[in-house]
Amino acid sequence: MSLEINTATPSDAEALASILQEANKFKHTQGDQIWGRYDFTVPEASELIKEGHTYIATVNGDPAGCVRLLWCDERIWGEDLGNDNEAGYVHRLATKDSFRGQGIGAQIISWAAEQVQTAGKEYLRLDCSTSNEGLCSYYRKLGFTVVDKLLLPNYDPTLFQKPVL
Numbered sequence: 001m002s003l004e005i006n007t008a009t010p011s012d013a014e015a016l017a018s019i020l021q022e023a024n025k026f027k028h029t030q031g032d033q034i035w036g037r038y039d040f041t042v043p044e045a046s047e048l049i050k051e052g053h054t055y056i057a058t059v060n061g062d063p064a065g066c067v068r069l070l071w072c073d074e075r076i077w078g079e080d081l082g083n084d085n086e087a088g089y090v091h092r093l094a095t096k097d098s099f100r101g102q103g104i105g106a107q108i109i110s111w112a113a114e115q116v117q118t119a120g121k122e123y124l125r126l127d128c129s130t131s132n133e134g135l136c137s138y139y140r141k142l143g144f145t146v147v148d149k150l151l152l153p154n155y156d157p158t159l160f161q162k163p164v165l
Contacts, residue, residue, distance in 0.1 A: 003064065003107045008054040010046060015063035016056060017045035023094030032132035034155055048092070057108055064099040067108050068092045069115055076127050076157060081147070087123040087161065088116035109142050117164040124164050127157040136160075 008016055020040040027035060048054045048068065057065040073089040074082035081087075090112055095104045113124045128135045130149055136158055140146075144160035 003057055003059055003104065003111075005055050005057045005067075005108065005111050007052075008049045008056045008066070010049060012056045012063070013042045013045040013049055016040075016049065016054065016066055017042045019056075019063060019066050019094050019096050020045065020092060022097045026097070026100070027132065027135075030132050030134055032129045032135065034129045034132075054092070055108075057104060057111075059099065059104075063096060065095040065104045065108055066092060067094075067112060069112050071119075071121075073125070076150075076152075077125065077159065081125075081159075085121070087121050087125045088112060088119065090124065090126040093126070105138070106142055113162065113164045122163060122165050123161045125159065125161040127159050130156045130158045 017040045020035075024035045024037075024040065027033070053070050054068050055066060056063055057067070068091040070089045070091060072083040073091075076082065077089070082089075090109070093105060093108060109124070116124050125147075126139065126144070128139065130136065139160050142162070144162045147159040147161050149158050150156070
């Protein structure tokens with residue numbers, strides 16, 4: 001299986017919305033409601049694409065997953081770690097239902113780590129709901145370690161990072 005990851009374009013908005021919607025429904029079955037309601041709309045996906053840093057993963061041309069890779073994240077990580085110029089931050093990592101369990105998420109994480117390393121940064125960072133034990137365990141299996149656990153309004157993130165250098 002050959003995975004390709006490319007910058008999302010406006011023509012990817014429908015696929016992006018579908019991937020995020022499916023992933024959010026799955027998150028809800030795990031007790032994780034951090035992404036809110038079920039339906040990601042095409043206009044919301046278009047806005048993410050317009051903001052940049054959004055990528056679509058495809059297998060043989062079929063949309064299989066997505067990710068946003070940001071270079072700062074003060075909203076979750078705070079001023080010190082969220083803009084220390086040492087990391088890339090993964091958001092909206094998702095796999096389409098028909099590709100779940102095939103290692104797509106791990107491949108996307110590896111790709112993101114390569115991007116961070118190429119940018120000369122030391123860490124790949126991400127956050128997830130502390131209540132989603134399965135997802136936290138998944139990130140640990142991928143080599144992430146817990147940096148902190150926070151209690152924010154409407155969110156209880158566990159902060160993970162993984163060295164890439």
